[in-house]
Structures are given as C-alpha cells and as structure tokens.
Amino acid sequence: MTTIISHLFLQHYWWVIISLLAGLLIxxxxxxxxxxxxxxxxxxxxxxxxxxNTLGRKWEFTFTTLVTFGGAFFASFPLFYSASFGGAYxxxxxxxxxxxxxxxxxxxxxxxxxxxxxxxxxxxxxxxGSIGPYLIGVAVGTFFTGAQFSLNDLNQVRWxxxxxxxxxxxxxxxxxxxxxxxxxxxxxxxxYIINSIDNNELTGLSHRKLIMNSxxxxxxxxxxxxxxxxxxxxxxxxxxxxxxxxxxxxxxxxIQMPLVLILLLAGAAGVIYGIAGALFRHxxxxxxxxxxxxxxxxxxxxxxxxxxxxxxxxxxxxxxSSLTIENASSSQFTLKTMMYVSFIVPLVFGYIWYAWKSIxxxxxxxxxxxxxxxxx
Amino acid sequence: xxxxxxxxxxxxxxxxxxxxxxxxWLFVPLTLGLSYIIAIMETIYVKTGNEQWKxxxxxxxxxxGINFAIGVATGIILEFEFGTNWSNYSWFVGDIFGxxxxxxxxxxxxxESTFIAVMFFGWNKVSKKFHLVSSWLVATGASxxxxxxxxxNGWMQYPVGMVFDPETARNEMVSFxxxxxxxxxxxxxxxxxxxxxxxxxxxxxxxxAWYLLHKREEFLAKRSILVAGIFGLLSSLLVAYTGDxxxxxxxxxxxxxxxxxxxxxxxxKNPGLVVFxxxxxxxxxxxxxxxxxxxxxxxxxxxxxxMTGDGKDTFIPGINDLVKGNEPMGVLxxxxxxxxxxxxxxxxxxxxxxxxxxxVEKLQGIRRMFRDKTFIxxxxxxxxxxxxDKPEDVIPNVKLTFYAFHIMVMFGFYFILLFILxxxxxxxxxxxxxxxxxxxxxxxxxxxxxxxxxxxxxTEMGRHPWIIQDLMPVSVGVSQxxxxxxxxxxxxFAVLFTVLLVAEISIMIRQIKLxxxx
Numbered sequence: 020m021t022t023i024i025s026h027l028f029l030q031h032y033w034w035v036i037i038s039l040l041a042g043l044l045i046x047x048x049x050x051x052x053x054x055x056x057x058x059x060x061x062x063x064x065x066x067x068x069x070x071x072n073t074l075g076r077k078w079e080f081t082f083t084t085l086v087t088f089g090g091a092f093f094a095s096f097p098l099f100y101s102a103s104f105g106g107a108y109x110x111x112x113x114x115x116x117x118x119x120x121x122x123x124x125x126x127x128x129x130x131x132x133x134x135x136x137x138x139x140x141x142x143x144x145x146x147x148g149s150i151g152p153y154l155i156g157v158a159v160g161t162f163f164t165g166a167q168f169s170l171n172d173l174n175q176v177r178w179x180x181x182x183x184x185x186x187x188x189x190x191x192x193x194x195x196x197x198x199x200x201x202x203x204x205x206x207x208x209x210x211y212i213i214n215s216i217d218n219n220e221l222t223g224l225s226h227r228k229l230i231m232n233s234x235x236x237x238x239x240x241x242x243x244x245x246x247x248x249x250x251x252x253x254x255x256x257x258x259x260x261x262x263x264x265x266x267x268x269x270x271x272x273x274i275q276m277p278l279v280l281i282l283l284l285a286g287a288a289g290v291i292y293g294i295a296g297a298l299f300r301h302x303x304x305x306x307x308x309x310x311x312x313x314x315x316x317x318x319x320x321x322x323x324x325x326x327x328x329x330x331x332x333x334x335x336x337x338x339x340s341s342l343t344i345e346n347a348s349s350s351q352f353t354l355k356t357m358m359y360v361s362f363i364v365p366l367v368f369g370y371i372w373y374a375w376k377s378i379x380x381x382x383x384x385x386x387x388x389x390x391x392x393x394x395x
Numbered sequence: 396x397x398x399x400x401x402x403x404x405x406x407x408x409x410x411x412x413x414x415x416x417x418x419x420w421l422f423v424p425l426t427l428g429l430s431y432i433i434a435i436m437e438t439i440y441v442k443t444g445n446e447q448w449k450x451x452x453x454x455x456x457x458x459x460g461i462n463f464a465i466g467v468a469t470g471i472i473l474e475f476e477f478g479t480n481w482s483n484y485s486w487f488v489g490d491i492f493g494x495x496x497x498x499x500x501x502x503x504x505x506x507e508s509t510f511i512a513v514m515f516f517g518w519n520k521v522s523k524k525f526h527l528v529s530s531w532l533v534a535t536g537a538s539x540x541x542x543x544x545x546x547x548n549g550w551m552q553y554p555v556g557m558v559f560d561p562e563t564a565r566n567e568m569v570s571f572x573x574x575x576x577x578x579x580x581x582x583x584x585x586x587x588x589x590x591x592x593x594x595x596x597x598x599x600x601x602x603x604a605w606y607l608l609h610k611r612e613e614f615l616a617k618r619s620i621l622v623a624g625i626f627g628l629l630s631s632l633l634v635a636y637t638g639d640x641x642x643x644x645x646x647x648x649x650x651x652x653x654x655x656x657x658x659x660x661x662x663x664k665n666p667g668l669v670v671f672x673x674x675x676x677x678x679x680x681x682x683x684x685x686x687x688x689x690x691x692x693x694x695x696x697x698x699x700x701x702m703t704g705d706g707k708d709t710f711i712p713g714i715n716d717l718v719k720g721n722e723p724m725g726v727l728x729x730x731x732x733x734x735x736x737x738x739x740x741x742x743x744x745x746x747x748x749x750x751x752x753x754x755v756e757k758l759q760g761i762r763r764m765f766r767d768k769t770f771i772x773x774x775x776x777x778x779x780x781x782x783x784d785k786p787e788d789v790i791p792n793v794k795l796t797f798y799a800f801h802i803m804v805m806f807g808f809y810f811i812l813l814f815i816l817x818x819x820x821x822x823x824x825x826x827x828x829x830x831x832x833x834x835x836x837x838x839x840x841x842x843x844x845x846x847x848x849x850x851x852x853x854t855e856m857g858r859h860p861w862i863i864q865d866l867m868p869v870s871v872g873v874s875q876x877x878x879x880x881x882x883x884x885x886x887x888f889a890v891l892f893t894v895l896l897v898a899e900i901s902i903m904i905r906q907i908k909l910x911x912x913x
Contacts, residue, residue: 076512076516077512079467079508079511079512080508080509082467082471082508083500083504083505083507083508085471086470086471086474086500086504087497087500087501087504087505088500089474089475089478089496089500090474090493090496090497090498090499090500090501091497091500091501093474093477093478093485093489093492093493093496093497094489094493094494094496094497095493095497097485097486097489097490097493097565098486098489100477100478100482100485100486100489100493101478101482101483101484101485101486101489102482102486103478104475104477104478104479104482104485105478105479105480105481105482105483105485105874105875105876106482106874106876108479108874108876108880108884109880111475111478111479112479112884115471115472115475116887116891118468118471119468119469119471119472119891119895120468120891121468122464122465122467122468122471123464123465123468123895123898123899125464126460126461126463126464127461127464127898127899127902130461130902130905130906131902131905131906131909132901132902132904132905133898133901133902134897134898134901135894135898172564172747173483173564174486174563174564174565175482175483175486175875176482176483176874176875177875178875178876181877183876183877183880349489349490349493349494349567349568350490350560350563350567350568352567352568352569353490353491353493353494353567353568356494356568356571357494357497357498360494360497360498360501360502361501363501363502364501367501367502367505367506370506370509371505371509374509374510374512374513374529375509377513377517377520377521377525378512378513378516378517378520378521380520381520390519393456393457393460393515393516
C-alpha cells in the first residue's frame with residue numbers, strides 16, 4: 020500500500036480535506052452572520068426569540084466544524100499548527116475568546132437567574148457574530164499575504180514582531196478578506212432566516228437587508244480576488260524546496276489548474292445565483308445555492324494557496340521558512356492512517372443530513388416558541 | 396536550547412493550561428455521566444410508556460444542557476492551546492498527537508452535536524425511538540470524545556508506537572494500534588469515564604435528596620435515586636478497579652510518579668502501602684531538593700508490591716534510587732540518562748552538519764540508528780534528559796502527588812459506601828426519614844468534583860517536568876511568546892471562566908428550585 024499511495028498524494032489529499040472543512044466552516048458561519056444582526060433584525064422580543072432559536076439550533080455544527088478543522092490541521096499539517104498558533108498568538112486568542120462567549124450565550128440568555136441579564140448574552144452573540152467571521156477571514160488572508168516568522172533547525176517557530184499576529188490587521192488584502200467573510204456570513208445568515216422562519220416581518224426585513232449586505236460582500240470579494248490575481252505569490256521549487264516570489268503566481272495557479280478555476284467560477288456563480296434568486300424572485304431556496312457556492316469558492320481559494328508549488332503559509336520575514344504542503348505535513352504513515360479515518364466522513368455527512376432534515380422539516384413559527392420545552 | 400529556559404514563561408504557560416483544564420473538568424464529567432443516566436431514564440420511559448418517566452428525563456436533560464454549553468466553551472480552548480502555548484511540543488509530536496484529536500472531531504464531536512439537537516428539539520418532531528437512539532448517541536459521542544483525548548494524553552504519559560526522524564526533528568508514528576491500545580491510555584480512559592459516571596450519579600443523588608428534604612417531587616426523587624444509585628454503585632466499583640490497573644502501569648512506566656504517590660524515598664523489597672500519612676520537609680536533601688519525611692503514617696505491610704502486580708519480592712525503587720541510581724537493582728542514575736540524552740542530541744547535530752556537507756552515508760547511518768531498537772531502548776528514550784539541568788529536577792512535587800493520590804483513594808471508598816447506603820435506604824423505604832443521610836447525599840455532590848480535579852492534578856503534576864515522559868520537558872515544549880502575553884491571557888481566561896461559572900451555578904440552582912416544568 021505504501022508504494023501505491025505516495026506521500027505527495029496524501030499531502031494533496033489532506034490539503035483537499037482541509038479546504039473542504041474550511042469551506043464548510045465558512046458556510047456554517049451563517050450562524051455568526053445572523054448573530055451579528057441580532058439587534059438590527061429583530062424589532063421586538065418575540066422576533067428576537069424566533070431569530071435566536073433558529074440560529075441556535077445550528078450553532079453547534081459551526082462550533083464542531085471549527086474544532087474539527089483545528090484538529091485535522093494539527094494532524095495533517097502540524098508545522099502550521101505550531102508555527103501559526105504559537106506565533107500569531109493574539110489573532111487566534113481573539114478568535115477563541117469570541118467562540119467561548121458564544122457557546123454559553125444561547126443556553127443562558129433566557130434562563131432565569133442568569134445574573135448578567137439577557138442583553139449581556141445577546142451582546143456576546145453579537146460580538147461572536149461580528150468578530151469571529153471577520154478575524155477568521157483576516158487569518159486566512161495571511162495564507163496569501165504571508166506572516167512574519169522564522170523556523171530554526173528543530174523547526175521551532177520565532178515570531179519576528181512582538182505584535183504576535185495583530186500585524187495581520189495592517190494589510191489591506193487581509194482586511195478585505197475579513198470583511199468579505201463577515202458580509203458573506205451575514206448574507207448567508209439572512210438567506211437561512213428567509214428559508215427557515217415562518218414570520219413575514221422577519222423575512223421581509225431580511226429581504227431588504229439582503230441588498231446592502233450582499234452588495235458589500237461582492238465589493239470586498241471582488242477587491243480581494245482582483246488584488247490577489249494581480250499580486251506576486253510565494254512559489255517553491257519542488258526539487259530544492261527553495262521559496263521565491265513569482266509575479267502573478269495565483270493567477271498562474273488558476274490558469275495552470277483549470278479545475279480549480281472552474282470550482283472558483285462555479286462557486287461564485289452559485290453565490291450570485293442564490294442572492295439574485297432571493298432578491299428578484301423572492302425564492303426561499305437561496306441559502307442552498309449560496310451555501311454550495313461558498314463551499315466551492317473557499318475550496319478553490321485554499322487549493323490556489325497550497326497547490327501547484329505554492330507555499331500556503333508564507334513567511335515574509337524569512338522566505339525559506341515558508342510552509343508548504345510538503346514541508347509542513349505529517350508523515351506518510353500518519354496521513355495514510357488518517358485517510359482511512361476520513362473515509363467515514365460521508366457517513367457523518369449522512370447522519371448530519373438526516374438529523375438536520377428531521378429537525379428542519381417545518382419552518383419555525385412564533386407559536387412553536389411557546390409550545391417548545393427547550394427555548395433559548 | 397538554553398534560550399528556552401525562561402522559567403516564568405514556562406510556569407505561566409503551565410498555569411494557563413492548568414487553569415483551562417481544571418475549568419473544563421468541572422463540566423465534562425457531568426456531561427459524561429448525566430448523558431447515560433438520561434438515556435437510561437428515557438429507555439424506561441419508552442419501554443413503559445409512563446409519562447412520569449418522560450418528565451423525569453426532561454428535567455435532568457434541562458440541567459444537562461446548562462452544563463453542556465459551558466463544557467464546550469472551555470473545551471475549544473484546550474485543543475488550540477497545544478498550538479498557541481506549546482508550539483514546540485506540537486511540532487515534536489504532531490505526527491502522533493494530532494491524529495487522535497482529528498479523529499475525535501470527526502467521530503465523536505459531530506455525533507454529540509448532531510444528536511444533541513435532536514435530543515433537545517426533537518421531542519415533538521421525531522419518533523420516540525429515534526429520539527431515544529439520539530439520546531444514546533449523545534452519550535456515546537461524549538464517551539468517544541473522552542476516549543480520543545485520553546489516547547492523546549496517554550501517549551504523553553507513555554510514548555509508544557513511534558520513531559524519531561532526525562531529518563524533520565520530530566517523532567513519527569509507526570503503529571496506530573500501539574498508540575490507540577497504549578495500556579495507560581486504555582486504563583486512564585476507563586478510569587476517567589467511570590469517574591464521570593460516578594459524578595453524574597452523585598449529582599442526581601444529591602439533587603434528589605434536596606427535593607426529599609424539601610418534601611417535593613418525591614416520585615421523581617426516588618426514581619432518580621434508584622437509577623443513579625445503581626449506575627453510581629457500578630461506576631464507583633469500576634473506578635476503583637481501573638484505578639488499581641492504572642497504578643500498576645504507572646509503577647512500570649512512570650516510576651518516579653509512583654514513588655512520589657507513596658512518598659517512597661528509599662526503595663525496598665516488599666514495602667508497605669501507606670493508607671494514611673502526614674509529610675513534613677526534613678533537612679535531608681537530594682541535590683538541592685528537600686526530602687519529605689513522614690510525621691505519621693499508617694501502612695499495610697507488604698501491600699505495595701502486591702499492588703504493582705509483581706509479587707512481594709519485587710524491588711520497588713524509591714525516589715533516591717531513581718535519581719541517584721541503584722546499580723544492583725538495575726536502576727540507572729539520572730546523571731547517566733542525561734549523558735545518554737546528550738549523546739542523542741549531538742547525533743542530531745551531527746546529522747544537520749552531515750546534511751550541509753552532503754555526506755550521504757553518514758546521514759543514512761544516523762537515520763538507521765534512530766530506528767534501531769537497542770539504540771531506542773538505551774539512548775533515545777532518554778532524549779529529554781539532555782535538557783535537564785540537575786538530576787533532582789526530575790522529582791515532581793512529592794507532597795502534592797502523595798496527598799492527591801491518598802485523598803483520591805479515600806474518596807473512592809467513600810463513594811462506594813455512599814451508593815450502597817443510598818440503595819439500601821431506598822429499598823428499605825426509609826430514605827425519606829433519614830434526614831442526616833439526605834444531607835450527606837446533598838453535600839457529597841461536591842466530592843466527586845474535588846476528587847476528579849485531584850486525579851488530574853496527580854496525573855499531570857506527578858510527571859513534572861515532562862510534557863512527554865522522558866522525551867521532552869515542559870521548558871522545551873513551550874511557545875516562545877512574551878511572558879506578558881501569557882499572563883494577560885491567563886487573567887482574561889480566569890476572569891471570563893469565573894464569570895461564566897457563576898452564571899452557570901446560579902442558573903442551575905434556579906432550575907433545580909423551579910423543578911420540572913411538565
């Protein structure tokens with residue numbers, strides 16, 4: 020088996036899995052997107068209850084996907100885990116803090132004797148909804164714009180600035196990607212609400228808000244994509260491992276990997292089709308198109324950042340410390356073992372789909388909030 | 396590696412990890428235990444069709460939900476902290492350690508989070524059977540989560556199934572089976588989840604006792620005591636049994652921890668097992684560390700060797716033997732291990748030099764050595780000692796380890812007795828009248844929490860200074876970030892977790908006072 024499945028194949032296989040998890044994560048952040056509008060979308064308490072409960076039934080999927088994304092990254096590309104998490108300390112910590120407060124906010128917000136009051140927990144939801152997607156976008160931005168670190172002989176990371184990750188906020192493209200992810204999450208959040216809530220006030224307002232949010236998303240997305248295609252990228256020589264700057268690297272990647280280009284275009288088309296359907300035909304199914312589109316687009320971006328001899332976590336401080344899917348990965352044995360484990364993933368998707376459908380088979384109404392035993 | 400020895404950074408990083416782990420462990424055991432108790436109760440409901448059982452199930456489920464959320468919140472930090480605060484460790488072992496974490500996400504967390512939604516929101520939406528299956532799957536998912544993280548932890552206690560690759564400067568997995576079926580991991584897993592079952596049972600018992608004391612919800616309380624009493628008794632027996640198995644393995648693979656658990660300084664054949672004792676620092680020293688003497692102790696002669704499972708003539712090395720060596724008994728001194736560790740380190744340096752000058756044969760030779768069993772058993776296994784300053788640095792905090800172990804064992808017996816008494820009074824029908832016992836049950840909710848935390852303190856502090864036993868000390872594994880940053884996040888975590896904990900307890904108490912809704 021070892022001779023058949025090469026290390027290089029496994030490294031690519033796992034980068035695809037990481038990309039897929041990233042795609043699912045960004046899609047599932049519709050929960051965060053919805054949370055970021057908790058104060059502007061609901062105009063009274065009954066509406067807020069419906070809104071929070073609609074999102075709240077899905078928050079754990081997003082959370083679990085984030086945790087699994089982290090675990091899978093650790094297992095397949097441990098050098099990224101140690102270099103980025105240990106170096107860009109503050110960015111990751113800020114993301115984590117925003118998720119800690121989310122986990123309890125749903126469960127505690129409407130419970131009697133919660134000490135800090137419902138508003139505090141709603142603010143927690145708002146903070147997680149705004150900061151989480153934004154910072155995750157910024158962090159992913161560094162996959163293209165680079166970070167400032169070096170590795171020693173024993174592959175131990177040294178961060179070159181005392182900002183420990185916060186310096187990523189100074190790069191325009193990182194900021195653009197952060198805002199892209201945030202407004203995409205909000206767009207998906209609105210489409211999810213339109214899809215699953217049976218309340219004309221809420222869905223009507225969601226339709227109206229969709230225009231601003233989707234246009235903002237598209238502007239930042241286009242800005243990011245165009246600046247990415249025009250920028251130089253971090254290429255490495257497969258034989259020597261030496262990293263160098265290549266003009267229009269990411270544009271070249273898309274041209275040299277037509278399948279990835281198709282994924283990117285199909286993904287973008289899906290997102291736009293979903294938004295347009297909701298805006299012009301008042302379709303409720305928009306989320307499925309934007310959702311699928313989101314997953315495909317993110318996969319395409321990740322593949323652009325790591326395939327075709329590209330360093331996926333470049334170091335602008337010391338080019339040759341840059342991480343590639345080849346130098347940052349786990350051993351052949353571990354990747355192979357994990358590949359067998361990954362074969363179970365379709366089964367996991369299967370039961371998630373089944374359980375999701377059985378809960379979402381009817382749209383959520385105000386009456387249900389009064390009947391239901393477990394209300395957030 | 397000298398630059399790594401910033402003690403305040405190491406200690407703050409340790410403190411932060413300890414803080415998050417201790418907070419996390421305030422919530423996880425209840426999830427582990429209560430999930431099964433709920434599933435059992437719901438099974439009775441589905442079998443009997445008695446709506447009262449549904450009411451009981453749903454009541455405990457509400458409390459389960461309150462606890463679950465905060466368990467999740469504290470859990471995500473731990474996973475990422477391996478990267479943020481122990482990045483050198485993450486690279487050194489990521490090839491082995493990462494896999495269980497990924498499997499945990501794929502196999503366990505999704506199971507838990509998918510079906511927990513059905514459990515809470517599916518009552519009126521899915522069939523009774525599907526709901527019941529979901530409840531069991533949540534319980535299974537919770538236990539599986541524990542399995543994978545403890546497999547990872549077990550590997551840190553007893554690293555197996557890997558070889559070191561000088562090219563990448565890390566350990567690489569060669570046998571997933573050895574990692575998964577590592578004895579320490581298996582026994583610790585069983586010990587840990589059964590302690591969670593025990594805690595869940597005690598929680599149910601204590602709250603039921605509170606209802607009986609207030610003459611409320613008698614039906615719910617008695618039925619709950621029945622289920623939790625039986626489940627708790629079985630769990631407490633399993634806790635004791637697996638604890639014993641675990642100690643046996645520790646005596647083989649972590650002898651310093653084992654000797655510290657008993658405060659055994661001078662090794663001997665056929666030593667006694669200390670049942671109870673009080674330690675005091677004496678003027679005698681090992682290197683620069685003071686030795687702890689017993690002010691008082693009660694011991695059962697000859698039992699310790701039996702406990703290790705090797706018969707009474709086996710020599711059990713003490714801390715002195717393990718640090719200074721005991722040649723007749725075949726115990727290597729730490730100084731020798733340090734030398735051997737340094738030999739390994741210079742080999743890695745040789746490898747790097749040979750690589751620069753492209754000496755192919757030398758490179759191959761060194762790589763072969765790292766795969767040679769004799770070299771691994773006699774040299775590589777002491778690699779971490781290269782970064783140890785003084786031999787006595789391998790001694791953990793003996794007092795802490797000793798007391799932690801003994802308090803844990805004492806409570807272990809206490810729990811068995813308590814569950815037996817609860818069931819006895821319940822079957823005699825006298826439990827309502829035994830006010831004193833109801834109070835004991837109520838207060839005893841706290842004890843499994845204390846015991847569980849102490850158990851982890853013993854497991855983790857008892858192997859100090861090792862982040863990976865004998866291979867990497869904490870000082871080498873830590874991330875190079877400013878101490879100030881770590882202090883800041885430590886304070887932020889401490890404040891935030893405490894704020895959330897206070898809310899959790901307050902909400903929990905209010906829900907108990909309100910009682911079941913339906």
